[in-house]
Amino acid sequence: MDAKNREHFRALLTERLENLIREAESGVGELVSEKENLPDSIDLATHESDRDFSLRMKDRERKLIYKIRKALVKIDEDEYGECEVCGEEISIGRLMARPVTTHCIDCKTEAEQQERVRGI
Numbered sequence: 802m803d804a805k806n807r808e809h810f811r812a813l814l815t816e817r818l819e820n821l822i823r824e825a826e827s828g829v830g831e832l833v834s835e836k837e838n839l840p841d842s843i844d845l846a847t848h849e850s851d852r853d854f855s856l857r858m859k860d861r862e863r864k865l866i867y868k869i870r871k872a873l874v875k876i877d878e879d880e881y882g883e884c885e886v887c888g889e890e891i892s893i894g895r896l897m898a899r900p901v902t903t904h905c906i907d908c909k910t911e912a913e914q915q916e917r918v919r920g921i
Contacts, residue, residue, distance in 0.1 A: 802881060802882040802890065806882075806893065807876055807879075807881060807882075810872075810876060810881060810882075810896060810900055811873065811876050813900055814869050814872050814873055814876075814900055814901070815873065817869060817900075818866060818869045818870065818873070821862055821865060821866050821869070822866065824862070825859065825862060825863075825866075865901070868901040869900075869901055871901070872900060872901050882896060884903070884904050884905040884908050885903045885904060886904055886905075886908040886912075887905060887907070887908055889905050890905075891904070891905045891906075892905070892906065
């Protein structure tokens, strides 16, 4: 990958990382606030369901932050855009669609087919 593309992806990933961290910091208070006294069991169930959903989303964001940091390290080490399976270059189009990807489209397709066969 050339230097221009590397810098483009560094800026893209850095901006996304900063936004995720800012959102995470602002949303922590919602999850640690005291449980409301909800007299109705349906209201309580809805509240718990909403909280569970929020926790799942925060976990996904945490995992994405990890992947972005890993991608930024790969950019620093001049390994960004290389498939971790076959070593071939990942297409720019694929990286634009999913900047944290670590597999070329062929290896990702193969892995997904293997997962379906194994029933994962």
